Every structure is written in structure tokens, then in C-alpha cells.
Amino acid sequence: MRTINVGLLGFGTIGTGVVKIFQQNHQLLSQRVGAELKLTQIVDLDITTDRGIAVDKGLLSTDVQSMLTSPEIDIVIELIGGYEPARSFVLQAIRNGKHIVTANKALLALHGDEILPAAEQAGVDVLYEAAVGGGIPAITAIKENLAANRITSVLGILNGTCNYILTRMAEEQASFSAVLADAQKQGYAEADPTFDIEGVDTAHKLALLCSLCFGTHIEFEQIFTEGISKITALDIEFAREFGYKLKLLAIGKHNGDMIEARVHPTMVPENYPLAKIDGVFNAIRLFGDFVGPTMLTGFGAGMDATASAVMGDVVSIARNIQAGIGSRIPPLGCPMSELAQYSVKPMEELVTPYYLRFTAKDQPGVLAQISGILGKHNISIESMIQPHRHEAEAVPIVLMTHDALERDVRNALSEIDELDIIQQESLMIRIEENLD
Amino acid sequence: MRTINVGLLGFGTIGTGVVKIFQQNHQLLSQRVGAELKLTQIVDLDITTDRGIAVDKGLLSTDVQSMLTSPEIDIVIELIGGYEPARSFVLQAIRNGKHIVTANKALLALHGDEILPAAEQAGVDVLYEAAVGGGIPAITAIKENLAANRITSVLGILNGTCNYILTRMAEEQASFSAVLADAQKQGYAEADPTFDIEGVDTAHKLALLCSLCFGTHIEFEQIFTEGISKITALDIEFAREFGYKLKLLAIGKHNGDMIEARVHPTMVPENYPLAKIDGVFNAIRLFGDFVGPTMLTGFGAGMDATASAVMGDVVSIARNIQAGIGSRIPPLGCPMSELAQYSVKPMEELVTPYYLRFTAKDQPGVLAQISGILGKHNISIESMIQPHRHEAEAVPIVLMTHDALERDVRNALSEIDELDIIQQESLMIRIEENLD
Incomplete structure (x- = not known):
């Protein structure tokens, strides 16, 4: 039985x-590959910390060049994350004829245009199932x-931290900051959660999904990205009253020569399958012209689920x-x-219904002023809630619009926010009704 | 660009x-394969009926041998269904070095032990993604x-007809026979629905899933199979009162040297993901020791979704x-x-909670007699509903048991059904609580 040698670059959580x-x-691995699948080398800057598992000391090294230049290594698993030195190491490994398995969505979303052609030229694989949706087999x-x-559309809940926060805010009617703090304490959110909560991580993944689904190259920078940090428990409650759930959705659509690629908090009808994905679970819903709708769900992150996806790719290359x-x-x-x-x-050309929340002085004529400006900008109102009078001077006014042009909505909100009666910046949340 | 030639055997719905x-x-196909993917021949006994699409007459033939022996054909798509002549044709094609793509679960579940080794020996592929879950990419x-x-467990809702019937029975509190008749009228159930409603189709699919998930060969005959024809709207209503939904579930579990492989109506907790799969949708839930739970959903049948899965396999072989x-x-x-x-x-050794429905004379002491016999057989009752007095003499009595041994339950039911007070055969439905 021949041996296929694997090098692991990055001995963090997933590496473990x-x-x-x-x-x-x-x-089991050797049986399924038909060859001996061998972990030959582990390279990390830190090879002394106890990872809770027994590892043959002879496997561990801090010398990345010994792996990248070794004629023995067939497959390099890149799990160091980030842009550099991951980019340089991966490019070097490719040039040396090594196949790559990576979970690094940031790397591929920003440097895919350099890494993927290099791999094609070298005739090696770059597999990245673990980069999107953890254990969910969407890429394959x-x-x-x-x-x-x-494929005409791909929609995803791709960030477990955001979905966990939104789910808990809904269940406990708690504030974003309170839930985030607790999520950090429990290990569901990073100490610096910016990439997650501002939608950057989701956008990295959507860039990969759009490129793959639509057979094109979408740059991360082309994706409109808005996070969840401005969402309040009140918005989630209003969404529910209107029959919606609030999710951070990655949305990719292909129509003619035009791609939509955007990440933002989105209200989806509560009976829509993606609306039912709660907690740390991820889901990817694909619509193909023959298959119709298909949805894949599972753990989007976590040591074991992500490692499972990485190793599925390793098996694939080994075969x-x-x-x-x-x-x-x-x-x-x-x-x-x-x-x-x-x-x-361009985002300004999006046409969709909107949820708008204004915070205004509690005085007569407020609604007339707001709706007047909306009407002037061709935005028609489908329904309105002016929920309960607060003790403070400011009251929330919530509107759902019919289909409106984003440019008009932005202009209207700017104008409304200039009014004396408006007490804080108005909020808009996009609604998705036609999800396939 | 080279040409890869595909022969289509069976020009029915999926073939179309x-x-x-x-x-x-x-x-798109040629672009993704990197070669010209060409439909070279279509063989069917009937080549005159209009399928609603324009087909080059030169492609059509009634002569199966011309396809099976053609040195030109690389891949044969078998869509004639059933055991024979599908079995003979597939074996002949394999011997002639042709790759096979099939949606025929019955064929593989019964003759896989002959077909799969033959393919291995000939070095050709037999792909069957479309045989299980239609457009759901579970096999891959x-x-x-x-x-x-x-993989330690695989659970599935694998038959759209059954799931459609159970969903409508639940929504409309309608009888099995009424919904079935309407489903037949609407094309959601076959004129002879036996294979679907008696669980045979589901068991064929489970045989394939168990074999693949657990790396073994499970014969269709080894699978305990019970259909949904005895289920009443009342059972579905009781299930809901107890917090369960009723599904025809395919259940495969692997534990040590023992496999569980069974198909039967099953009560699942209403918040369990599989419980939420309604209508003609199928779902497959897999639990792996690293990936944890993963669920795939989509259209389980239908011309286009199944054809999509077939063609995914064709592309895979062509690559x-x-x-x-x-x-x-x-x-x-x-x-x-x-x-x-x-x-x-053996099914008699199953240990699980049970839902039991008795139909008894409306007189004092009935519950005492029933519970006495259950107690004698080591079956303890978790809860009981004696819902509402009927105008007729017979009343339903519904019990949920704690974990019990199936052999005990069967013996107890036989004994109870002998009682004078029992008006019709008692019904048992298995409950799944520990689904992963």
C-alpha cells in the first residue's frame, strides 16, 4: 500500500x-483512500503548548520551509489563517507541486485571483470545503x-456567531451588546468580533460561493457588507409582529449579465426554511434551474466539524x-x-421592500412629515406600527414599504434624519420576499 | 475538444x-467537463409518444443491444426502473466497459451484490445519486x-408521497384514504401506490444509505418495513398533543457490530429538524463522529430534480x-x-418508547385491564389520554410508554387484543427521542 504524505501548517483549534x-x-481513512494516509509533519510557531492530545514530538517543527520544500509531502493543509504569510506559503507550496486544502476564506476571497490560477497552472488542487459553512458539504x-x-441564487446563513447572537436576542429580548458580551464569555464570539458581527466573514464566504455558483470571479470588495451591530431587540420583535425573522443573510443572485452579491441583516418570512435555522447552525440554500431549491444545514464552525470538512478534502485529493x-x-x-x-x-439599484424604524418626538404631525418625504421619493407604505408610548420623549415609528429603490430609500432617510422631530439616526432593514 | 458519448436507456419522465x-x-456541461458531453442515443420500447420536447429522430431507437454493444458509448444512463431487464442490461453494459448512472434504487437494493462487484472488476463507475433523495446530494x-x-446514524424522510400524505392528513385532519385518493388525482401518488405507502421504496433507499454510511452490505430483506396505511388522523392529532410529529422515517444506526435498519411511521419531537420537513420534500440527516449532525433537504422526486442528480453523476464520470x-x-x-x-x-430487540392506541368498549375497568397486561410485560406508562367520548360504543385510549422492549410490546398487544373489551386491532407507533 502506497503512502500519501500530508503536512499540517497551523496547529490551532482546527489543526488539533x-x-x-x-x-x-x-x-478508516486508509481504507477509503486505498492508500496509507499519513500525517507526516506539523508546522507551527508554537510547538510547545499542550493541545490536549498526544502528538509524536518528531512530527512537530517550526520550520515551514522544511515542509514547503520537502519532496515527500503531497498535500499541505493550510490552517494558519489570515492573509500573510498564508498567501506566500500557499503560493510556494503550489509552485512546488503540492496540493492545498485550506479553511481560509479570507485568503481565497482576497487572493483567489492569484492562488487559483497558480494552482491550475501547476496542475494541483486547491480545495476549500471547510472555508464555507464548516461541516456543510456545499462546495462539493x-x-x-x-x-x-x-444556479440562479445562493442564500446563506454563514456566520454562527451572528446567528447565535440574533437567535438569543430574539429569545431573550436582550440587547445586542449584552448578548455579544455573554457570547464572548462562552466562546461563541471572538475577543475582537469585528469580522463576524460586521459581516466581513460572511462576505468572504459569499465571494467564494458567488464565484463558484455563477462561474465567475467576484472580488470581496464588490460585495456590499452591513453587519448586525445596529440591530435592536425591538427590531427583532417588530419583525416577528410582521411575520418575519431577522437573519444576517448572504445573498447571491444571477440574472442575465448581472450579479447581486450582498450581506446584510435581512427580514425573511418566518415560514421560509432559512428562517428556521437558529443558534450556531449555518445553512446554504441553492436554487438551480433543474434541481429547484436545495438546502444544506449543519455546524458552520467548531473544531471537529471544520476538521471533518478539511479531511474530506484531503481524502478527495488522496483519491x-x-x-x-x-x-x-x-x-x-x-x-x-x-x-x-x-x-x-450597484446597491443603489436594488429594488426590495424595506423595514424602516424612525425615532421621533412624541408629538402630532410626525407621521405626516415622515410619510410626506417617503411619498416624495416614490416610497409607498404597506403597513405601519407605532407600538407603545415610551415614557421618554422619543417614540419608535416602524414602517414596512412596498418594493422601493434603495437609492430612493437612502435619499428619503437622509432627508428625514434632518428633521427636528427625529431624535436619532433612522434604521432600514431590507426584506427578502422572493427568495428563490 | 474530445467527445464523451452518453446513451440514455429509458425515455420516461426522468429521461425526458x-x-x-x-x-x-x-x-455549460461541456464547459464544466472540459469535453463535449453528447447525448448520442436514446433507447426505449416506445419511441413514438410525444414527450413534449423536440428530439432529433436519429437519436431514438428501440434496439437496446445497439447501445450496450456500441464501442462509441462511454456512459449508459439506466432509467427503465424495476429489476428486469434493468439488471441484465446494466450487467451487460458493465461487462462492455461502460459506466453506469442509475436512479434505480430497487435494482441496487436487491442486486447491488451482483452489480457493484462487477463494476469494480470492470473498473467502471456505478453512480446512483438520483436513487436516494432525488436532488439531494447525500450520496456524494x-x-x-x-x-x-x-458515520453513526442516518435518518431520512425519503418518500415524497408518504410525506405529502402525512402532511395533508395533519393539516386537514383528513383520513389516509381520502388524502391518498386526492394525491393520486393530483399526480403525487401512483395509481398503484403500494411501494410508496408500504415503505418499500423508503427501505430500498435505506438499504443503499446503510451500506454506504456504514461500509457494509445491507440487503433490502434485512430491513424491517412498515408503511403508513394504518395511520389515522387521530394518531397525528394525538402525536401533536404529546409534542410530536408523525413521519415515515428511515432509520439506520451503527453501534459496535450491530446495525439498526428500519422503516416505519415514527413520532419525532416537533422541534427536531426532521419534524419540520413537510410536503413532498425529502431530508437526510447524518451524524458523523466529527462533523456532528448534518442535514440535507430538497425535492426528493420530480422530473427535473431527479434529472439534475442523474446529470451530476454523468458530469462526475465524464470528468x-x-x-x-x-x-x-x-x-x-x-x-x-x-x-x-x-x-x-432483530426488531424484537429494539428498545424505544411507544405510542399505543387501543379501541375499547366505553365501560369502567378498561384501563385497569390494559395497564395490568402492560405492567405484566414490563411496560410502564408515561402518560395517557382518553380523549373524548364517542357516540359509538368504542372509545380510543392512547398511551405513551417509557422505553420498552419491542418483543414485550408485541406480546402485550396480542394479549390485549384478545380481550372482549377491545373492539379493533390495537396500533403501536415507535417514538424516536435520541435521534443522533
Whole structure:
């Protein structure tokens, strides 16, 4: 039985999960690959901290060059995260003919245009199932099972931290900051949660999904990104009164030569499947011209689920090696040269219903002023709640609009926020009604 | 660009969907394969009926041998269904070095032990994503993404007809026979619905899932199979009162050297993800030792969704051919020679809570007699409903038990059904509480 050698670059949480799988399911892996799958080297700057598992000291090294230049290593698992030095290491490994498995969405979303062509040229694989949706097999499903479909939309709940926070805010009618603080205490949110709560992590993942689903190259910078930090428990409660749930949604749509790619808090009808995904779970809903709607759910993060996805990719590459071939499917599903060029729809041109929350002085005529400005900007109101009088001077006024142009909504809000009666910046949340 | 030739055997509903995909997404397919993917021949006994799509007459033939022996054909799509002549045709095609794509779960569940080794020997692929869960990418997910996991359980709602009937019975409090009749009228149930409603179709699919998930060979005959025809709207209503939903569940579990493989109406807690899958949707929930729970949902049947799955497999094989290799992954995920031998747990040894419905004379002492017999058989009662007095003499008595041994339950029910006070055969429905 031949041996396929794997190098692990980055011995953090997920790396520890990978080592656990090698140890615990070693025989199973070799059986399924038809070759001995061997963890040959682990490189990290820190090789002394106890990770809670027993590791042969001979595997550990701080010398990354010994791995990247080793003629022995067939597959490099990159789990160091971030842009640099991950980018340089991955490019070097590719040039040296090594296949790459990575969970690094930031790297691919920003440097995919450099890394993926390099891999194609070198005839090696870059697999990244773990980069999107953790244990959810979406990338493979898109590349393989849906390959006969023109995918018209991809929607996702892709960040467990945000979904956990929004779920708890809804359940406990608690404030964003209180839930975030508790989530940090419990390990569901990072000490610096910016990437998660501001939607950056979700946008990284959406860039990959859009590129793959639509056969194009979408840059991270092209994605409109708005996080959840301005959401209040009141908004979630109002959403429920209107029959919606509030989710941080990644939305990719393809229509003609135009792509929509946006990440923002979104109200979705409460009976829509994605609305039912709560807590740390992730979900990806795909719509293909033949398959119709398909939804995949699972743990979007966590040591073991992510390590499972990483190792699924390792097995896939190992089977290719065992079959005597290099890359079998290009990283984006079709050759780089055949990727299409699409425009990304400017956010100002979005047409969708909106939820608008104003905070105004509690005095007669307020609604007339607000609705007058909205009408002037071609925004018509579907329903309105002026929920309960606060003891303070300011009261919330909540409106749901019919379909409106985002540019008009922004202009109207700017104008309204200039009014003396408005006590704080108004909030808008986009509503998705036509989700497929 | 080289050409990969595909033969379609069976021009029924799904076959028509396949032809539509070839026509509508032809360029996309070739782009994703890196070769021209060509539908070269369509064989069916009936080549005159109008399928609602324009087909080049030169493609159509009634001569199956011309396809099976053609040196030109690389991939045969088998969509004739049933056991014979599908079995003979598939075996002949394999011997002639052709790859097979099939949606025929009955064929594989009964003759997989003949077909799969033949394919392994010939070095060709037999792919069957469309045989389980229609458009849901479960087979690939198990083979590829979860390959690093020991899968400990697979649960599925695998038959759209049954799920549609149960959903409508619940929504309309309608009888099984009334909903079935209407489902037949609307095309959601076959004229002869036996295979669907008696759980046979679900059991065929579970046989494949168990074999693949657990790396073994489970025969269809080893699967305990009970359908939904005895379920009444009353049972569904009682289930709801106890906090459960009623689903026809396929249940596969692996524990040590023992496999559980069973199909029966099952009460699942209403907040459990599978409980929320309604109508014609299918769902498959997998639990792996690292990935944790993963659930895949989508259309389980239908022309287009199934054709999408078939064509996903065709693309997969075409990519292998393009890469210059035969089969890359054995049909059951590991070589046939390495499949494990497990015992299937006899149904009498199942331990689970039960829902029991008795129909008894409306007279004092009835409950005492029933509970006395249950107690004698070591069955303890968790809760009881004696819902409302009927005008007729017979009243329903509904019990939920604690964990009990199926053998005991069966013996107790036989004894109870002998009592004079019992007016019709008692019903038991198994409850699943520990679903992962």
C-alpha cells in the first residue's frame, strides 16, 4: 500500500481537530483512500503548548520551509489563517507541486485571483470545503451534484456567531451588546468580533460561493457588507409582529449579465426554511434551474466539524493521487479562462421592500412629515406600527414599504434624519420576499 | 475538444428531464467537463409518444443491444426502473466497459451484490445519486465530504408521497384514504401506490444509505418495513398533543457490530429538524463522529430534480474520463473486499418508547385491564389520554410508554387484543427521542 504524505501548517483549534481525526480514524481513512494516509509533519510557531492530545514530538517543527520544500509531502493543509504569510506559503507550496486544502476564506476571497490560477497552472488542487459553512458539504455539492444546473441564487446563513447572537436576542429580548458580551464569555464570539458581527466573514464566504455558483470571479470588495451591530431587540420583535425573522443573510443572485452579491441583516418570512435555522447552525440554500431549491444545514464552525470538512478534502485529493491524476475539477468548477465577466449590481439599484424604524418626538404631525418625504421619493407604505408610548420623549415609528429603490430609500432617510422631530439616526432593514 | 458519448436507456419522465438538461445546458456541461458531453442515443420500447420536447429522430431507437454493444458509448444512463431487464442490461453494459448512472434504487437494493462487484472488476463507475433523495446530494456527501467520519446514524424522510400524505392528513385532519385518493388525482401518488405507502421504496433507499454510511452490505430483506396505511388522523392529532410529529422515517444506526435498519411511521419531537420537513420534500440527516449532525433537504422526486442528480453523476464520470481514469471511488466508498459484516438487530430487540392506541368498549375497568397486561410485560406508562367520548360504543385510549422492549410490546398487544373489551386491532407507533 502506497503512502500519501500530508503536512499540517497551523496547529490551532482546527489543526488539533485534524490531528484527532488522523489518530482516531486512521484505519478508516486508509481504507477509503486505498492508500496509507499519513500525517507526516506539523508546522507551527508554537510547538510547545499542550493541545490536549498526544502528538509524536518528531512530527512537530517550526520550520515551514522544511515542509514547503520537502519532496515527500503531497498535500499541505493550510490552517494558519489570515492573509500573510498564508498567501506566500500557499503560493510556494503550489509552485512546488503540492496540493492545498485550506479553511481560509479570507485568503481565497482576497487572493483567489492569484492562488487559483497558480494552482491550475501547476496542475494541483486547491480545495476549500471547510472555508464555507464548516461541516456543510456545499462546495462539493455545487461542483459535483449541481454541475448540470445553471444556479440562479445562493442564500446563506454563514456566520454562527451572528446567528447565535440574533437567535438569543430574539429569545431573550436582550440587547445586542449584552448578548455579544455573554457570547464572548462562552466562546461563541471572538475577543475582537469585528469580522463576524460586521459581516466581513460572511462576505468572504459569499465571494467564494458567488464565484463558484455563477462561474465567475467576484472580488470581496464588490460585495456590499452591513453587519448586525445596529440591530435592536425591538427590531427583532417588530419583525416577528410582521411575520418575519431577522437573519444576517448572504445573498447571491444571477440574472442575465448581472450579479447581486450582498450581506446584510435581512427580514425573511418566518415560514421560509432559512428562517428556521437558529443558534450556531449555518445553512446554504441553492436554487438551480433543474434541481429547484436545495438546502444544506449543519455546524458552520467548531473544531471537529471544520476538521471533518478539511479531511474530506484531503481524502478527495488522496483519491486523485491514488488514481494517478492531479486536479480533477478546477477550483471554481470550470477552467479559469472560461470564467464569465459579470457586473455586480450597484446597491443603489436594488429594488426590495424595506423595514424602516424612525425615532421621533412624541408629538402630532410626525407621521405626516415622515410619510410626506417617503411619498416624495416614490416610497409607498404597506403597513405601519407605532407600538407603545415610551415614557421618554422619543417614540419608535416602524414602517414596512412596498418594493422601493434603495437609492430612493437612502435619499428619503437622509432627508428625514434632518428633521427636528427625529431624535436619532433612522434604521432600514431590507426584506427578502422572493427568495428563490 | 474530445467527445464523451452518453446513451440514455429509458425515455420516461426522468429521461425526458435528462434530455431537457442536455438541450438547455449543453454549453455549460461541456464547459464544466472540459469535453463535449453528447447525448448520442436514446433507447426505449416506445419511441413514438410525444414527450413534449423536440428530439432529433436519429437519436431514438428501440434496439437496446445497439447501445450496450456500441464501442462509441462511454456512459449508459439506466432509467427503465424495476429489476428486469434493468439488471441484465446494466450487467451487460458493465461487462462492455461502460459506466453506469442509475436512479434505480430497487435494482441496487436487491442486486447491488451482483452489480457493484462487477463494476469494480470492470473498473467502471456505478453512480446512483438520483436513487436516494432525488436532488439531494447525500450520496456524494457521504462518499466525499464525510469520508473522514465514522458515520453513526442516518435518518431520512425519503418518500415524497408518504410525506405529502402525512402532511395533508395533519393539516386537514383528513383520513389516509381520502388524502391518498386526492394525491393520486393530483399526480403525487401512483395509481398503484403500494411501494410508496408500504415503505418499500423508503427501505430500498435505506438499504443503499446503510451500506454506504456504514461500509457494509445491507440487503433490502434485512430491513424491517412498515408503511403508513394504518395511520389515522387521530394518531397525528394525538402525536401533536404529546409534542410530536408523525413521519415515515428511515432509520439506520451503527453501534459496535450491530446495525439498526428500519422503516416505519415514527413520532419525532416537533422541534427536531426532521419534524419540520413537510410536503413532498425529502431530508437526510447524518451524524458523523466529527462533523456532528448534518442535514440535507430538497425535492426528493420530480422530473427535473431527479434529472439534475442523474446529470451530476454523468458530469462526475465524464470528468474522470477526461482525466484519463476509470472509477475513482468504489460504489460503496471502500473496496468491496473491505466491506464489514454486521448483524442487523432483530426488531424484537429494539428498545424505544411507544405510542399505543387501543379501541375499547366505553365501560369502567378498561384501563385497569390494559395497564395490568402492560405492567405484566414490563411496560410502564408515561402518560395517557382518553380523549373524548364517542357516540359509538368504542372509545380510543392512547398511551405513551417509557422505553420498552419491542418483543414485550408485541406480546402485550396480542394479549390485549384478545380481550372482549377491545373492539379493533390495537396500533403501536415507535417514538424516536435520541435521534443522533
